[in-house]
Amino acid sequence: MEVRVRLFATLRQQAGWSQQPLTLPDGATLRDALAEIDRQYPALSIGTRTFYAAVNQEYAKGEQLLRDGDEVAIFPPVSGGGIDERMTRWQDDGTAG
Amino acid sequence: MEVRVRLFATLRQQAGWSQQPLTLPDGATLRDALAEIDRQYPALSIGTRTFYAAVNQEYAKGEQLLRDGDEVAIFPPVSGGGIDERMTRWQDDGTAG
Amino acid sequence: MSTKLFEVTATPLSLDDISRRVTRADCGAITTFAGIVRGETATAEGARGTDFLNYEAYGEMAESMMARIGDEVMAKWPAVKAVSILHRTGRLEIGEPSVLIAVATPHRGDGCFDACRYAIERLKAIVPIWKEENWSDGQVWVEGPRQPELAAEYGKTS
Amino acid sequence: MSTKLFEVTATPLSLDDISRRVTRADCGAITTFAGIVRGETATAEGARGTDFLNYEAYGEMAESMMARIGDEVMAKWPAVKAVSILHRTGRLEIGEPSVLIAVATPHRGDGCFDACRYAIERLKAIVPIWKEENWSDGQVWVEGPRQPELAAEYGKTS
Numbered sequence: 001m002e003v004r005v006r007l008f009a010t011l012r013q014q015a016g017w018s019q020q021p022l023t024l025p026d027g028a029t030l031r032d033a034l035a036e037i038d039r040q041y042p043a044l045s046i047g048t049r050t051f052y053a054a055v056n057q058e059y060a061k062g063e064q065l066l067r068d069g070d071e072v073a074i075f076p077p078v079s080g081g082g083i084d085e086r087m088t089r090w091q092d093d094g095t096a097g
Numbered sequence: 098m099e100v101r102v103r104l105f106a107t108l109r110q111q112a113g114w115s116q117q118p119l120t121l122p123d124g125a126t127l128r129d130a131l132a133e134i135d136r137q138y139p140a141l142s143i144g145t146r147t148f149y150a151a152v153n154q155e156y157a158k159g160e161q162l163l164r165d166g167d168e169v170a171i172f173p174p175v176s177g178g179g180i181d182e183r184m185t186r187w188q189d190d191g192t193a194g
Numbered sequence: 195m196s197t198k199l200f201e202v203t204a205t206p207l208s209l210d211d212i213s214r215r216v217t218r219a220d221c222g223a224i225t226t227f228a229g230i231v232r233g234e235t236a237t238a239e240g241a242r243g244t245d246f247l248n249y250e251a252y253g254e255m256a257e258s259m260m261a262r263i264g265d266e267v268m269a270k271w272p273a274v275k276a277v278s279i280l281h282r283t284g285r286l287e288i289g290e291p292s293v294l295i296a297v298a299t300p301h302r303g304d305g306c307f308d309a310c311r312y313a314i315e316r317l318k319a320i321v322p323i324w325k326e327e328n329w330s331d332g333q334v335w336v337e338g339p340r341q342p343e344l345a346a347e348y349g350k351t352s
Numbered sequence: 353m354s355t356k357l358f359e360v361t362a363t364p365l366s367l368d369d370i371s372r373r374v375t376r377a378d379c380g381a382i383t384t385f386a387g388i389v390r391g392e393t394a395t396a397e398g399a400r401g402t403d404f405l406n407y408e409a410y411g412e413m414a415e416s417m418m419a420r421i422g423d424e425v426m427a428k429w430p431a432v433k434a435v436s437i438l439h440r441t442g443r444l445e446i447g448e449p450s451v452l453i454a455v456a457t458p459h460r461g462d463g464c465f466d467a468c469r470y471a472i473e474r475l476k477a478i479v480p481i482w483k484e485e486n487w488s489d490g491q492v493w494v495e496g497p498r499q500p501e502l503a504a505e506y507g508k509t510s
Contacts, residue, residue, distance in 0.1 A: 008410050009482035010493045054480070057413035073410060078476070079483045079494045105252050106324035107335045151322070154255035170252055175318070176325045176336045209367035209384065217447050219391035224449075225468070226367065226384045227460070233377035289375050291382075302385070307469045310383070314460055 001026055001068035005037060007044075008075035011051065015044055024066065030055060031062035033072050044074075051076055098123055098165035102134060104141075105172035108148065112141055121163060127152060128159035130169050141171075148173055199278040200260035202253045202323070207282050207291045216276035216298040225306040227314050229293040231286050245328045249283045249292060252322035256281065259321045263313050267297065270312065273304035279313060281323055292325075293317065357436040358418035360411045360481070365440050365449045374434035374456040383464040385472050387451040389444050403486045407441045407450060410480035414439065417479045421471050425455065428470065431462035437471060439481055450483075451475065 006019045022040075024033055030053055038046050054073045055064055066072070103116045119137075121130055127150055135143050151170045152161055163169065196203070197215055213224055231247050264277040276298040286292055295313045299306040325336045354361070355373055371382055389405050422435040434456040444450055453471045457464040483494040 006410070008480065009408055009484070010495070012408075013493070052480075054410075054413055057410075057416050059478070073413065073480075075410060075480055076482065076493070077495045078478065078480050103252070105322065106250055106326070107337070109250075110335070149322075151252075151255055154252075154258050156320070170255065170322075172252060172322055173324065173335070174337045175320065175322050209371050213367050213386060213449075217388060219446065222388050222390040224386040224388055226386070227465075228371060228382040228384070229460070230375060230380050230382055230456075232380040232458070288377065291371075298388075300390070302387070302469075302472055307385075307465050311460075311465045 001028070001066070003033060003066055003068070003070045003072050005033070006071060006073040008073065010076050011044055011046075011074060015041055022072070028066050029062065030060050030064045030066060030072065033066060034062070034074070037074070046074065049076075052078075098125070098163070100130060100163055100165070100167045100169050102130070103168060103170040105170065107173050108141055108143075108171055112138055119169070125163050126159060127157050127161045127163060127169065130163060131159070131171070134171070143171065146173075149175075198257075199276070200257050200264060201280050202251045202256045202260075202283060203280065204282065204284045207280050207294050209291075209294060209296075212278050212280055212294045212296040215278045216296045218275045218298055220300055221275050221298040222300055223302040223304065223306050224296055224298045225310040226297075227293075227295045227310050228291040229314070231288050231290050231292060233288040243329065244288060245330055246288070247286045247292070248326040248328065249281070249286065250324050250326070251281065251283045253283075256321050256323055260317070263316045263321075266316065267309045267313055271299075271305035271309045273299050273301075274306070274309050275299060277309070277313065279317065281317075281321070283323070357434070358415050358422060359438050360409045360414045360418075360441060361438065362440065362442045365438050365452050367449075367452060367454075370436050370438055370452045370454040373436045374454045376433045376456055378458055379433050379456040380458055381460040381462065381464050382454055382456045383468040384455075385451075385453045385468050386449040387472070389446050389448050389450055391446040401487065402446060403488055404446070405444045405450070406484040406486065407439070407444065408482050408484070409439065409441045411441075414479050414481055418475070421474045421478075424474065425467045425471055429457075429463035429467045431457050431459075432464070432467050433457060435467070435471065437475065439475075439479070441481070 002021050002023050004019055005022045007015050012018045022033060022036060024036060034046060051074050053060055056071050099118050099120050101116055102119045104112050109115045119130060119133060121133060131143060148171050150157055153168050199215060209226055209228060216224060233244055260279040263279060267277050268274050274297055278296045280294045282292050295310055297306045297309045327334050327336055357373060367384055367386060374382060391402055418437040421437060425435050426432050432455055436454045438452045440450050453468055455464045455467045485492050485494055
């Protein structure tokens with residue numbers, strides 16, 4: 001099956017793309033998809049950073065089963081509203097510390 | 098001495114005027130002024146209704162001494178803001194119950 | 195366009211306008227309160243439709259009392275950088291704002307919500323403005339609740 | 353003019369506009385919150401001037417999460433008659449609002465202040481929108497605090 005992966009903010013910038021198709025075996029979970037993304041796009045360093053994942057615009061758990069056509073989004077902690085945010089400095093190595 | 102009396106809202110409407118000069122003896126207090134207003138304008142029924150008084154745009158106590166040229170205002174409990182007010186029905190006898 | 199922070203005016207009120215009046219370079223949060231003319235008012239006889247309202251103010255004293263409320267807010271919430279209070283007079287139609295309050299703070303946790311709420315409560319208590327409610331079959335002056343700290347101290351009825 | 357209650361938009365935001373979206377005949381109180389682009393931001397190195405901000409949203413999910421916050425507000429404060437949340441995207445200059453929230457209730461004591469505050473806290477926690485801060489000498493993506501209830505449950509880092 002094939003899902004659509006979407007990236008936002010720092011993750012999009014680090015990867016250099018905002019969406020890509022991803023082929024997965026039937027029965028794959030969100031966790032399987034994330035492992036495959038980590039393998040194909042190591043610059044995202046999603047194994048070591050804090051991020052959130054959503055499936056079809058809902059926050060999702062790692063064990064969630066994916067279906068063909070699902071939209072998988074991964075993104076950093078949200079900072080909408082424009083106020084009171086913790087500042088995260090952009091590092092020279094391209095990761096957000 | 099002479100002070101200027103100003104009325105607002107129900108009181109203005111009951112009296113039929115919004116400001117009048119009032120002659121008082123030197124040394125008169127706000128309480129003296131109110132007694133004189135009550136005597137000259139009994140339709141205001143200020144002896145039996147709730148009202149507030151201000152001298153020169155400041156809430157004032159009955160014992161406050163008045164000076165020539167002072168502005169004495171008397172008015173009903175305030176209802177600015179337009180919300181949550183207690184309704185006070187206008188009575189047939191011209192007083193607010 | 196007026197830039198007064200405390201104003202009684204016959205001109206229709208605008209939240210964008212009052213927001214501009216309190217905008218400061220170091221403030222990331224603005225809370226506002228708008229009192230709106232309701233089309234329905236609960237009375238002892240049940241819900242009653244309002245046609246329009248008429249507001250009368252003791253203008254000079256009202257602006258002075260609004261400025262005092264601003265001072266009280268800044269004293270109670272030292273992080274507050276600006277307060278504005280606008281009240282309209284004259285005829286108001288249903289859905290129009292009669293009063294606007296805006297409070298600006300650097301961050302949303304600096305008391306802007308509590309300060310805004312305090313300001314409208316104080317306005318209702320001490321600012322000399324009155325409302326006349328008009329229906330197709332009559333009108334009534336609306337009086338606020340008696341404020342013991344004012345009525346007990348002032349006036350002949352004390 | 354849009355009448356959506358929950359909207360992510362590149363168009364400048366207006367408090368008068370959002371106020372109209374929540375105006376109801378039976379509501380006499382509207383509370384709003386505006387998040388404004390500050391000209392100064394505190395950093396570990398001290399105050400730093402901002403040139404402008406750039407907001408990026410996961411638009412479809414953001415509007416869905418905003419609507420969920422509206423549902424939460426109505427469940428917690430049953431007197432609330434309407435909630436609207438608008439968030440802007442793209443380049444914003446200093447002094448411009450990035451987010452607006454409006455809550456309408458019949459009376460000011462019906463929870464409009466608490467509901468508005470709740471909504472902005474929830475927005476900061478769950479609505480997928482990010483801010484890039486730009487200075488003359490660089491830029492930085494601003495990340496929100498890690499939300500344990502999200503991070504523990506979701507994603508590979510759990």
